[in-house]
Amino acid sequence: MTEQGVGASLLRKEDDRFLRGRGQYVADIRLPGMKDVAFVRSPLAHARIAGIRIPDANRDRIYVAADLEGVKPIVAVSGLAGFKVSEQPVLAFEKVRQVGELLAVCVGASRAEAEDLAASVELDLDELPALHDMIAARKPGAALVHEHWGDNVFLETFVDVNMEAAYDAPIKVTREISTARQSMAPMEGRGTVAVWDKRMEQLVLHTGSQMPHIVRTGLAECLGLGQEQVRIVSPDVGGGFGYKGILLPEDICLAFLAMKLDHPVRWIEDRREHLTAGANCREHHYIITGYADRDGKLRGIECEATVDSGAYSSYPFSACLEAAQVASILPGPYDFPSYRCRTWSVATNKCPILPYRGVARTGVCYALELVLDAIAREAGIEPHEVRLKNLVQPEQMPFDNITRKHFDSGDYPEALQRAMAAIDLEGIRARQRQGEPDGRLIGIGHSIYCEQGAHGTSVYAGWGIPMVPGHEQATARMTPDGGLEIRVGVHSHGQSMETTLPQVAHEILGIDTAKIKLVHGDTEYTPYSTGSWGSRCAVMAGGAVATAAREVAGLAKGIGAHLLQADVADVKLVDGHVVGPSGSVSLETVAFTWYRRPQDLPASVDPRGLESTIGYKPVRDSGTFSYAAHAVVVAVDPEMGDIEILDYVIVEDGGKLINPMVVDGQIYGGLAQGIGTALYEEMNFDASGQPLASTFADYLLPGPTEVPAPRLDHMETLAPYTEFGVKGIGEGGAIAPPAAIGNAVNDALKGFGAELLRSPMTPRRVLEAIQSAKQSKEVLEMTQGEMA
Amino acid sequence: MKPVNFDYARPADVGAALALLADDTLAVKIMAGGQSLGPMLNMRLVQPDLLVDIAGIEELKQVTDRPDEIVFGACITHADIEDRRVPDVTRGALPSVANGIAYRAVRNRGTVGGSLTHADPSADWISILSAVGARVTLRGPAGNRTIAVEDYMLGALEADLRPGEMLVSVTVPKLGRSARWGYYKSCRKTGEFAHAIGAFLSDPERGVSRVVIGATESRPIVVTDAQHLIGDGRAERLDRVFDSHAAAEAIAAAGMADPIDRQTHVVALRRAIERAYSA
Amino acid sequence: MNTVTLKVNGKPASADIEARMHLADFLRDTQNLTGTHIGCEHGVCGACTILVDGVPTRSCITFAVACEQAEVTTVEGLDADEVATELRAAFSKEHGLQCGYCTPGMIVSARDVVLRMQEPTEHEIRVAMSGNLCRCTGYVGIVRAIQGVIAARRARGIAAIPGGDHRKALGPAGSGHATASANGTATRIRTSPAAPALAAATPAKAAAAPRQEADWKPQTTFTESFVVGHPVDEVWAFFDRIGEVASCLPGASLAGEPVDGHVEGQIRIKVGPISAEFQGVADVSRDEATRTGTINGSGKDKRSNSATRGLIGYAVKPGDKPGETRVDVSIGYTLTGVLAQFGRSGLVQDVAGRLIAAFVKNLEAKLSHQSGGGDAEAPPVITELDAGSLVSSVILGRIKRFFAALFGRR
Incomplete structure (x- = not known):
């Protein structure tokens, strides 16, 4: 390892501009003549549009669906059999199907004035019965979100592997488990600045996007433009977490206005729009049964999973990715023989459900790991013993599990055992027996998961959604002064790729990272990519950069060999120099020669120069499997219901880490979001489908006092199929915490016989669980007393 | 999330502020630091014609x-x-x-x-x-x-x-020299809205014994003569004389029917008393 | 429009702005100081935190005009600041930032913590930083960076100044610099006449008639019973005078008499600084046989883009004693739109509870008044929800009972 190469905790190149307030986010873009946009949004979850009344004086600044000539709705299909297609209108007509749906768009000199215009619009909406409960929406006779479907199910899936063989298991534990609807809530919301570039005859859309190339494709299709007529610029982005991968109707509206009007337009999503109209995720419901032998050996898992997909299938991930994924990933890192899972992706009158860090895994991990602990309690053995009996063993690697997921490498039992040792299970059990002086109840819990990352063509081709990742491409190009530009189609918005991808190039070329510049976030300057999602950037963009850098290295060696008068087979690239048998020449000289003294080069020089655009795919593209064991000690206040995290341990294996500091940062940040899922974040709705969290006073994000500094331990099992043995780890931190914390809380409450099975585990839910356990105990004692 | 347009006035004294308030043809709102009103204005929950900024008075x-x-x-x-x-x-x-x-x-x-x-x-x-x-x-x-x-x-x-x-x-x-007070609030996270507040003052020299149950979704429950709950203030350990049963009854009598709410409010009060100290 | 002048990063900065422009927009849009970020625009997330008169302030809920002549420092003004310089190095070393969006606010708040707190524990630093949210880092690097800078400064013998070293004046930071006019009059800024005169939509039909969905149920329902000393027939007749019944609901009034069971009306609700005026129609139905009736109304508040539907049900029957009548009233409502979209439903219920308590009290008073032989047109006791008279002990008792009903329903 060099000080700057793969494996170095290099400080970030991007820090300085952010620390001085010089980042440039969408809202910071100033274009001459730019006007602001505000939307008229539906106040109702489900209604027929009887009329939209616009004052005559404002008519030229307000547009409704009928004005959007030639604009097509957003359609995100899935190729899975039985998928029902929804059309998400850019501006609603006939019906609104969620609160916050766009009804009209207003253009003002300032955002305040645009909001004044929006307030001048009067809506005549005939309210229809709203679906706010996915289980009710699934049932026959429910009101219909999309009438022509006949029901509200986007997609139903079913998988069965020899389930009935498990039915004679001595332990059978069934639980109803659910996770709340959440909001990704990056600190920066969405935003779009659109302008028509007259010279280039091109629509330029500045929008904070994780996936600029995908947005370009989707946008061009909705607007009927050639893709060369659309340029997406994604500048600095204040966090994405999935929300900024989506093509929004707002983007299309802004693009339409930019083409229709003779000035740039800007929409900056405010927090109320973000929470109530756009950024929703997570809501899962499980009825799950674990079958096991008395020693804790799993015989099978049977599950009915329902996901509240909201009103529309969003582009490009579709409405069914989440639920259908549940079926394939529910078995987790466990090896057992019987499995059955039925899933429903259900349409309701809520925002479309969008992928959020961890996507379906957070809910799946919560459901499965809570059931494993319930099995342990039933069997009377320590929960980690149950896991150790069932985890895939290192000698099984590579391992194809019951849903044919291909586990590439790893030692899961080792991770769990290290975590249990670090958290001091014995010590905590002793402390529990002693009791706490303040009357709180201590609980210990853990969970383990696997995170499939960078899964590619072979996985996504089967989903049949609008986007299938293929080869990831990168451009590496030396500059005349010996520096390097790297161009990638993924986007870095906190992942630190302006630092880590130069580290990868440095590893191969030896060029000082200070002289390596990452160009990203602009479809005009970067190769096509599906973008930043699915824990894929380190593996895919990292692999692509390594491949391109290697190409450039070969080209540089060719030029260097000529300058050294050596055979190319006899030269090596060492520390930024081409080294031959009898001397060396720096890459600066090589670059200077190619660009500025071509007269020194022979006619036979490779005409590709010092530049390469090339694609990369891992040897096998079924995905990398990183994993971690989380262990946590909590104190539950049985009087107030408060939960405090006393200690948190994470043992993680992400294969080779390009920059360990950055990986730690991803884990810390993921943990904070996982704690949000576990304890704080909840997007509630009332019976008429009104979202009840429109501010950060209603929707609680964990702050500094709600998140502990965990203790981290790293394992390093190289990925067998990827460059450097790297695995994707970006989402993992957010997957395990609800399960680990949930198990710890249930461990703390086991004296009451109380269990919490819904996240977030709020003080009220804690107290309700204790209360209902006490009541059932009293009833039991009463009955027993009567019987005695 | 921008306010409606409003006129703004910065009166020099209270008299001038009252004169502005007297105009009942306008929706006039007073603003001091604006930390509660600001969000409500931004969200257009409050739509005044005239904002009177009294922070300069x-x-x-x-x-x-x-x-x-x-x-x-x-x-x-x-x-x-x-x-x-x-x-x-x-x-x-x-x-x-x-x-x-x-x-x-x-x-x-x-x-x-x-x-x-x-x-x-x-x-x-x-x-x-x-x-x-x-x-x-x-x-x-x-x-x-x-x-x-x-x-x-x-x-x-x-x-x-x-x-x-x-x-x-x-x-x-001004509290007496041997006055003791306590305050406990239960929040889901630091700085957020409280879900239960307990507070008390025991000031034997002034013959004052007061208890407050706050964060009730409405007015706080204030017991102005709280000797039956916390004694006359002469006990060394007030928590030992605290009658949590009586407090629970007071809270129930005030109309708080949900047993969990009652419990958390009684506990908040008890903890306020347990943490009492005289400075 | 009005010229507002502040001292920003050491230099005078003026702009012609509307009074409604908050300080963050002033800095970003008129001074192009885009380092101050807007994350929530309601004072919770802390991304917009800047220094006003030397102390951290939320620029998204502070109006620029209220800070006339104040000293403002943004992250751009901290380039040469000693503490900020140390913090920048520490944030980078500890990886205290990822996407960078919360970072300027973090630096401003962290600087305040470093200056004010002598030897804070890790927990105290976390509490002190709790007004700044970060979605990326889990705060680990941020807290370590602050700890490191404090430790290094204290080791160099630089002590904290409790309360900060900048503030001596009392009152809100940023306020009080502008010279108020002499003779006690107010400095007043009027909304610019150049501001677009926003036309209102032409009033169409008063409102859509409430649909008679059989399965519509109010989300929140209060029930109340009372006995009046008056014969059933007369009480039943009273309920037929819909205008009078409506007038018992504070702020409600009807446009006329019902036609074919429909009547137009409005209800004006004022809660502290919030006011809403729901205009709509009601359907009235009565069943002579069972002596029950309903008033089913719906209305919209144009200003807040909110709507409400309400259902008043009543039943009258003979009381225990001759000549007495027992009245059962249920009032339910559903609120939709902006006013409904908050988590603290308890507050809305408190307001609704008080409104309905006033309704019942007025109803009782009117019926009693009539049964006492008084003028049938006697005015209701409570005409506005925010009237001080609402806190009579009678009403408080009722509120408590309504609360009992409410909490029991959770």
């Missing part, structure tokens, strides 16, 4: 020290109290509670008068000032009137302001 930032009490102008901020830029006469009660209000950046502008008038049941000032027996003075066309701070809140977001009136000052009694 000198009288409202004055402190008057009297033998038995101290009078704070309405625009004294939470940070002024937290940092003890104004004298503390409550044996540390007000600075300690001020330190836990929202966040520092909010405390640098948010005012005592504004918080009380906003009348959020979960806010801190209404509960702790009720516990120490503070009074508020309101000035309007008919002159001044002074009422107990707990009577100032009528219900959620509703203060007892008559037409044309504004809050001008808060009067806090």
Whole structure:
């Protein structure tokens, strides 16, 4: 390892501009003549549009669906059999199907004035019965979100592997488990600045996007433009977490206005729009049964999973990715023989459900790991013993599990055992027996998961959604002064790729990272990519950069060999120099020669120069499997219901880490979001489908006092199929915490016989669980007393 | 999330502010630090014709020290109290509670008068000032009137302001040397709305024994003679004389029917007493 | 429009702005100081935190006009600041930032913590930083960076200044610099006449008639019973005078008499600084046989883009004593739109509870008044929700009972 190469905790190149307030986010873009946009949004979850009344004086600044000539709705299909297609209108007509749906768009000199215009619009909406409960929406006779479907199910899936063989298991534990609807809530919301570039005859859309190339494709299709007529610029982005991968109707509206009007337009999503109209995720419901032998050996898992997909299938991930994924990933890192899972992706009158860090895994991990602990309690053995009996063993690697997921490498039992040792299970059990002086109840819990990352063509081709990742491409190009530009189609918005991808190039070329510049976030300057999602950037963009850098290295060696008068087979690239048998020449000289003294080069020089655009795919593209064991000690206040995290341990294996500091940062940040899922974040709705969290006073994000500094331990099992043995780890931190914390809380409450099975585990839910356990105990004692 | 357009006035004194308030053809709103009103304006929940900014009025930032009490102008901020830029006469009660209000950046502008008038049941000032027996003075066309701070809140977001009136000052009694107080609030996260507040004052020299159950979704429950709950204040350990059963009854009698809410509010009070100290 | 002048990063900065422009927009849009970020625009997330008169302030809920002549420092003004310089190095070393969006606010708040707190524990630092949210880092690097800078400064013998070293004046930071006009009059800024005169939509039909969905149920329902000393027939007749019944609901009034069971009307609700005026129609139905009736109304508040539907049900029957009548009233409502979209439903219920308590009290008073032989047109006791008279002990008792009903329903 060099000080700057793969494996170095290099400080970030991007820090300085952010620390001085010089980042440039969408809202910071100033274009001459730019006007602001505000939307008229539906106040109702489900209604027929009887009329939209616009004052005559404002008519030229307000547009409704009928004005959007030639604009097509957003359609995100899935190729899975039985998928029902929804059309998400850019501006609603006939019906609104969620609160916050766009009804009209207003253009003002300032955002305040645009909001004044929006307030001048009067809506005549005939309210229809709203679906706010996915289980009710699934049932026959429910009101219909999309009438022509006949029901509200986007997609139903079913998988069965020899389930009935498990039915004679001595332990059978069934639980109803659910996770709340959440909001990704990056600190920066969405935003779009659109302008028509007259010279280039091109629509330029500045929008904070994780996936600029995908947005370009989707946008061009909705607007009927050639893709060369659309340029997406994604500048600095204040966090994405999935929300900024989506093509929004707002983007299309802004693009339409930019083409229709003779000035740039800007929409900056405010927090109320973000929470109530756009950024929703997570809501899962499980009825799950674990079958096991008395020693804790799993015989099978049977599950009915329902996901509240909201009103529309969003582009490009579709409405069914989440639920259908549940079926394939529910078995987790466990090896057992019987499995059955039925899933429903259900349409309701809520925002479309969008992928959020961890996507379906957070809910799946919560459901499965809570059931494993319930099995342990039933069997009377320590929960980690149950896991150790069932985890895939290192000698099984590579391992194809019951849903044919291909586990590439790893030692899961080792991770769990290290975590249990670090958290001091014995010590905590002793402390529990002693009791706490303040009357709180201590609980210990853990969970383990696997995170499939960078899964590619072979996985996504089967989903049949609008986007299938293929080869990831990168451009590496030396500059005349010996520096390097790297161009990638993924986007870095906190992942630190302006630092880590130069580290990868440095590893191969030896060029000082200070002289390596990452160009990203602009479809005009970067190769096509599906973008930043699915824990894929380190593996895919990292692999692509390594491949391109290697190409450039070969080209540089060719030029260097000529300058050294050596055979190319006899030269090596060492520390930024081409080294031959009898001397060396720096890459600066090589670059200077190619660009500025071509007269020194022979006619036979490779005409590709010092530049390469090339694609990369891992040897096998079924995905990398990183994993971690989380262990946590909590104190539950049985009087107030408060939960405090006393200690948190994470043992993680992400294969080779390009920059360990950055990986730690991803884990810390993921943990904070996982704690949000576990304890704080909840997007509630009332019976008429009104979202009840429109501010950060209603929707609680964990702050500094709600998140502990965990203790981290790293394992390093190289990925067998990827460059450097790297695995994707970006989402993992957010997957395990609800399960680990949930198990710890249930461990703390086991004296009451109380269990919490819904996240977030709020003080009220804690107290309700204790209360209902006490009541059932009293009833039991009463009955027993009567019987005695 | 931008406010409606409004006119803005910065009166030089209370008289000028009252004159502006007197115009009943307009929706006139008073703003002090604006830390509660600001969000409501941004969200267009409040749509005034005229915003009267009283934060520049000198009288409202004055402190008057009297033998038995101290009078704070309405625009004294939470940070002024937290940092003890104004004298503390409550044996540390007000600075300690001020330190836990929202966040520092909010405390640098948010005012005592504004918080009380906003009348959020979960806010801190209404509960702790009720516990120490503070009074508020309101000035309007008919002159001044002074009422107990707990009577100032009528219900959620509703203060007892008559037409044309504004809050001008808060009067806090000086506590006796052996006075003890306690304050406990239960929040889901630091700085957020409280879900249960317990507060008490035991001041045997002045013969005062008060208990407050706050964050009830409405007015706080104030027991002005709380000897039956916490004794006369002479016990060394007040928590040993605290009658939690009687407190639970008081809370139930006040109409709080949900057993979990009752439990958390009793516990908040008990913890306020357990953590009591004399500064 | 009005010229507002502040001292920003050491230099005078003026702009012609509307009074409604908050400080963050002033800095970003008129001074192009885009380092101050807007994350929530309601004072919770802390991304917009800047220094005003030297102390941290939320620029998204502080109006620029209220800070006339104040000293403002943004992250751009901290380039040469000693503490900020140390913090920048520490944030980078500890990886205290990822996407960078919360970072300027973090630096401003962290600087305040470093200056004010002598030897804070890790927990105290976390509490002090709790007004700044970060979605990326889990705060680990941020807290370590602050710890490191404090430790290094204290080791160099630089002590904290409790309360900060900048603030001596009382009152809200940023306020009080502008010279108020002499003779006690107010400095007043009027909304610019150049501001677009926004036309209102032409009033169409008063409102859509409430649909008679059989399965519509109010989300929140209060029930109340009372006995009046008056014969059933007369009480039943009273309920037929819909205008009078409506007038018992504070702020409600009807446009006329019902036609074919429909009547137009409005209800004006004022809660502290919030006011809403729901205009709509009601359907009235009565069943002579069972002596029950309903008033089913719906209305919209144009200003807040909110709507409400309400259902008043009543039943009258003979009381225990001759000549007495027992009245059962249920009032339910559903609120939709902006006013409904908050988590603290308890507050809305408190307001609704008070409104309905006033309705019942007025109803009782009117019926009693009539049964006492008084003028049938006697005015209701409570005409506005925010009237001080609402806090009579009678009403408080009722509120408590309504609460009992409410909490029991959770």
